[in-house]
Amino acid sequence: MIALNTNEILALNGLLDSEAIHGIKLPTVPQEQEEAVTKEVIESLTEKEFFIDGKMSDKLFAITQLLEEYKTSERYVFINQMRIGLKDEDEVTFLEINEDETIYLGRIQRVNIVKQIVGNSEFLKKEQKTRYFGNEEKDCSFDEYTEYVNSKNDEWKDMIVIQVYQEEQLQNFYTYYMSDNEGYCYNHLRKTSKEKGPKDIRQDLIDILEVVGDRNE
Structure with a gap:
């Protein structure tokens, strides 16, 4: 599981199809702020080792794939602030929205969600x-x-x-x-x-x- 802010999610989504992500609202960046926001996102993703020496890392590809798995889910279950994408596997992909708008992206076994609740x-x-x-x-x-x-x-x-x-x-x-x-x-x-x-x-x-x-x- 990794913590991301909405602008980081927006950037990762841009590596996919930039289409809406079911269950979360992404910000719209004004044109005059795009350059500053892009610079800030690259810096924050570099700190998280998504970029190494200016190049996209395996970690970036892995987390982007995780987001794609969520977006291509066949079914969704929203439980409070947790958005769960279901396919046929026991392990599911989820997005969880924190009060400070941090979004956690990860995988979890279905039964463990029940146990947590x-x-x-x-x-x-x-x-x-x-x-x-x-x-x-x-x-x-x-x-x-x-x-x-x-x-x-x-x-x-x-x-x-x-x-x-x-x-x-x-x-x-x-x-x-x-x-x-x-x-x-x-x-x-x-x-x-x-x-x-x-x-x-x-x-x-x-x-x-x-x-x-x-x-x-």
Whole structure:
């Protein structure tokens, strides 16, 4: 995984096709600033050893190939600030946008994404209660859903927003709210809400990321 700023991503994308990168917004550099920005980017990429003695290094070719793999993905899953490109391999390419607009580009196993999310949530680490949650979904708007979950608990510890794309066409869109003891999911496309247990949400993550051969225990 490597950290890049938006201008560095813009430069790497220029080595490909300069077309839009699904899931991130690239800056538009005013013409009068192009020379200064180009100089700054070359200096920063040289510090990262993408250029050695003024020539493009193997490291630059490798990271550009990684960006190309993301751009040519067949499916995409966005989980909060993480943009994941899916093909048929277990290892996926991702872009993760930090609060300071640093963008991390790398590869990760699908199952490790699930483990990271579960590891950061006290609710998802829990065993599911024996009570039956059922399959009932309630019709409601997103405003009604947030009003309802806030009336249930004003100390929601985790929120997970997930968007699923086939190429660049939105297929599914979910928002999960979780406290220490409760979890709810809103389906934005169907406009329905449902209470879910920890195991249910773990299984949702496994299914959405198409993790093969993993057991939800």
